[in-house]
Amino acid sequence: MPELKLQHILTLAELFSKGARYNFIPITTSSLGKSIHKSQQAASKHLLELESDGYIERIRSGTRVSVRITTKGHAEMIKIFSTLKSSLETSPSYVEFRGVIVSGMGEGAYYMSMKGYTKQFKSKLGYVPFPGTLNVKLKDKEFIEAKRSLDAYPAVLVHGFSDGKRTYGWVKCYPARVNNSIDAALILLERTHHDDSVIELISKDNIKKLTKLSTGSQITIRVNVKSKPAQ
Amino acid sequence: MPELKLQHILTLAELFSKGARYNFIPITTSSLGKSIHKSQQAASKHLLELESDGYIERIRSGTRVSVRITTKGHAEMIKIFSTLKSSLETSPSYVEFRGVIVSGMGEGAYYMSMKGYTKQFKSKLGYVPFPGTLNVKLKDKEFIEAKRSLDAYPAVLVHGFSDGKRTYGWVKCYPARVNNSIDAALILLERTHHDDSVIELISKDNIKKLTKLSTGSQITIRVNVKSKPAQ
DNA sequence: ATTACTATCTCACGAGTAC
DNA sequence: TGTACTCGTGAGATAGTAA
Numbered sequence: 001m002p003e004l005k006l007q008h009i010l011t012l013a014e015l016f017s018k019g020a021r022y023n024f025i026p027i028t029t030s031s032l033g034k035s036i037h038k039s040q041q042a043a044s045k046h047l048l049e050l051e052s053d054g055y056i057e058r059i060r061s062g063t064r065v066s067v068r069i070t071t072k073g074h075a076e077m078i079k080i081f082s083t084l085k086s087s088l089e090t091s092p093s094y095v096e097f098r099g100v101i102v103s104g105m106g107e108g109a110y111y112m113s114m115k116g117y118t119k120q121f122k123s124k125l126g127y128v129p130f131p132g133t134l135n136v137k138l139k140d141k142e143f144i145e146a147k148r149s150l151d152a153y154p155a156v157l158v159h160g161f162s163d164g165k166r167t168y169g170w171v172k173c174y175p176a177r178v179n180n181s182i183d184a185a186l187i188l189l190e191r192t193h194h195d196d197s198v199i200e201l202i203s204k205d206n207i208k209k210l211t212k213l214s215t216g217s218q219i220t221i222r223v224n225v226k227s228k229p230a231q
Numbered sequence: 232m233p234e235l236k237l238q239h240i241l242t243l244a245e246l247f248s249k250g251a252r253y254n255f256i257p258i259t260t261s262s263l264g265k266s267i268h269k270s271q272q273a274a275s276k277h278l279l280e281l282e283s284d285g286y287i288e289r290i291r292s293g294t295r296v297s298v299r300i301t302t303k304g305h306a307e308m309i310k311i312f313s314t315l316k317s318s319l320e321t322s323p324s325y326v327e328f329r330g331v332i333v334s335g336m337g338e339g340a341y342y343m344s345m346k347g348y349t350k351q352f353k354s355k356l357g358y359v360p361f362p363g364t365l366n367v368k369l370k371d372k373e374f375i376e377a378k379r380s381l382d383a384y385p386a387v388l389v390h391g392f393s394d395g396k397r398t399y400g401w402v403k404c405y406p407a408r409v410n411n412s413i414d415a416a417l418i419l420l421e422r423t424h425h426d427d428s429v430i431e432l433i434s435k436d437n438i439k440k441l442t443k444l445s446t447g448s449q450i451t452i453r454v455n456v457k458s459k460p461a462q
Numbered sequence: 463a464t465t466a467c468t469a470t471c472t473c474a475c476g477a478g479t480a481c
Numbered sequence: 482t483g484t485a486c487t488c489g490t491g492a493g494a495t496a497g498t499a500a
Contacts, residue, residue: 006237007493013318021322022456024373029465039495044466059372063464066373071383081315087244088312091252141290142255142297152302225253238474260484270476275485294483467499473492480486 002083004055004076010036011046012055012077015069024059024066095146095153097186097199097221099138101213108133108193108200116161116168121202124156125173125185129202133187134178136219138197147199150174151188153225160190174223176201182210186223233314235286235307241267242277243286243308246300255290255297326377326384328417328430328452330369332444339364339424339431347392347399352433355387356404356416360433364418365409367450369428378430381405382419384456391421405454407432413441417454 004012014035018025033043047067050056055073059066069077109132111117118128138144155172162168169190176186184203194200201207201221208214235243245266249256264274278298281287286304290297300308340363342348349359369375386403393399400421407417415434425431432438432452439445 005493006240009237009240009315013315016318016322019321019323022324022326022377024377028463038493040464041466041496042494045493048466057376059376060465061372065465068373068377077315077319081312081319084240084244084308084312084315087247088308090250091247092250093253095253141292142299145288145290146255146299236474259482269474271483272477272485273475276474279485291484296484465500468497470494470496472494475490475492477489478487481484 002076002080004053004073004080005049008046008050008055009077009080011043012050012069012073015056015067016077020056020067021069021074024057024068026064026066028065093226094222094224095150097136097138097143097146097223098140098218099136099143099199099221101134101208101215101217101219102137102198103135103215108135108189111168112171112187112202114163114168116163117158117171120158121173124158125175127204129185130204130206132206134184134201134203134207135194136199136201136221138199144197147196150186150223153223155188156185173202176221176223178203178207178221179211179219180222182207184221186221233307233311235284235304235311236280239277239281239286240308240311242274243281243300243304246287246298247308251287251298252300252305255288255299257295257297259296324457325453325455326381328367328369328374328377328454329371329449330367330374330430332365332439332446332448332450333368333429334366334446339366339420342399343402343418343433345394345399347394348389348402351389352404355389356406358435360416361435361437363437365415365432365434365438366425367430367432367452369430375428378427381417381454384454386419387416404433407452407454409434409438409452410442410450411453413438415452417452 011032014032018027029044029047030040033040036043047056047058050073051058055070055076057068057070112129112133113131122128138147151172155174158171158173160167160169172188173185176184178184178201182203184201184207187200187202213219242263245263249258260275260278261271264271267274278287278289281304282289286301286307288299288301343360343364344362353359369378382403386405389402389404391399391401403419404416407415409415409432413434415432415438418431418433430452444450
């Protein structure tokens, strides 16, 4: 918990940038005000307060005023910096879904077994999925919303195709982990037959068998989002 | 220049810590208030404002409220973090003095040539100094103050000694660079004959000859302070 | 040209409280 | 339990201005 007032952070940072850590740096309140996008008066007050709180020292030589950051000021800055750093770093980079298994093999299974798809699964995911998708019903709004925002993240794109009679839409695959043990892929279909509250998973193996789970069981799915969302 | 209000930084950092970057995290305003050391009302207002500014999203499921940080919120946090990071990193870690040469060889030269000192100089600095100290008169207050605070930093300590008749005080040596070209050492004496506005330098060679400077010339001395001041 | 005072305004915060 | 309204207080910012 920093004792340094939040509104002084940028002022102190500016002084650091000017090299005021170990040397007295001449500075005017109006130039400082410009740097921190505040008025001259605000800059003056900041210096006054930083000084009385022991974060900086000041020296006047006639008209010139020079400022140096104290050890305490340095320490305080590091403290805030570390707080932000750790809060940014401890942030896990996956999207998690929780829900219950609703059906073993829906009609999705049929489509996903078509040659036009399986060829691409093999080359892009490295395997031909077990014939049957696992459908998971999301119960909480936050997971449904999370599913909606998933397509802002990079995915493995399996293109649609045509078999002469009709066309089949694209499939976006998000490598995922089920119950922190089974590798799978969460798939988003161009043409889905489910509402937003259901997600579909494919996997090399039969997830239900491997996990000994059945319809009604609760499961957790994690999708890694290493990179930043496209924007 | 962050658009994020400064008072929201710690709130947003707290949400990051709770893992709200990629997932909706359930949170109550009172627990959040405690975390940021503000009231429940303040926390509520922060969330409201962060939401309307587009830094977070919220979802209510009945009584439960979940929060997720948006890409914009993430970017803004990174921006502030980078600002602080660069201001801390660009900070040079030396103390600089500027002044004019005032005398070639003062009485300091006599003492510094005594065996009791030269033996230690040889072993601790690696050389026997040129017989003669360079005295530099500091004109600006900030340099005089900088000299005073110098002894908070680690130095090479040359112990005092006695020759039977009298004792000679310790000498603190701060490895330094003159005019960014000559290696030397700024020395602080236990018993000095100068006032605070004069610094003394010793060097392996004759600084004046090497730099072709003479009494009255302006010179710059840098003393590295890699480590943090003792405190 | 400076710095920093005074007055004024805005807004962040907490207390109380409705829902 | 929760959230978030209103209201009062005071801190932070600016304009004007003295020195």
